[in-house]
Amino acid sequence: MRPVVLIAVLAVMAGCGGDAASVGIDIDDAGGTVTMAEGETLELRLEANPTTGYQWVVLESSVVRLTSESHEPESDLDGAGGVTTFHFTPVAVGTGRLQLGYLRPWEDGVAPIDEYTITVEVVP
Numbered sequence: 001m002r003p004v005v006l007i008a009v010l011a012v013m014a015g016c017g018g019d020a021a022s023v024g025i026d027i028d029d030a031g032g033t034v035t036m037a038e039g040e041t042l043e044l045r046l047e048a049n050p051t052t053g054y055q056w057v058v059l060e061s062s063v064v065r066l067t068s069e070s071h072e073p074e075s076d077l078d079g080a081g082g083v084t085t086f087h088f089t090p091v092a093v094g095t096g097r098l099q100l101g102y103l104r105p106w107e108d109g110v111a112p113i114d115e116y117t118i119t120v121e122v123v124p
Helices: 002-018
Strands: 022-026 033-037 041-048 055-061 064-073 082-090 094-103 114-123
Touching: 022 033, 041 055, 041 064, 041 094, 041 114, 055 064, 055 082
Parallel strands: 022 041, 033 114
Antiparallel strands: 041 082, 055 094, 064 082, 094 114
16 A cells, blocks of 8 residues: 555646746845846745836846736835736846846936846856
8 A cells, every 4th residue: 555655646747847946135135146047937026015006017128028016015004015026938048137126217307316226146
């Protein structure tokens, strides 16, 4: 009976390996360099409060592209801040800059009140 259990466990484990690896970065990594492989996903987590109208917007991105974005409030209270999570995937092997600005997108000609910049190196 034990070989059947072992085979079942191995089958379940084999099904878990299909997801691409993820490289996580946050505000502490700003100004530095992150290295990722072509098949990986870059996950960036930044504090934000979209109820103020401000949001993180990609200003420059040459070797990765934004594939998804989500926001998780820190509480159920109206107006609560939280964390916005961005997922990027590589579009080219090489080194480039990823820059985001914290701004109100409808305000033309107004500089971001905060910026996040990191160098991204995509390797084969």
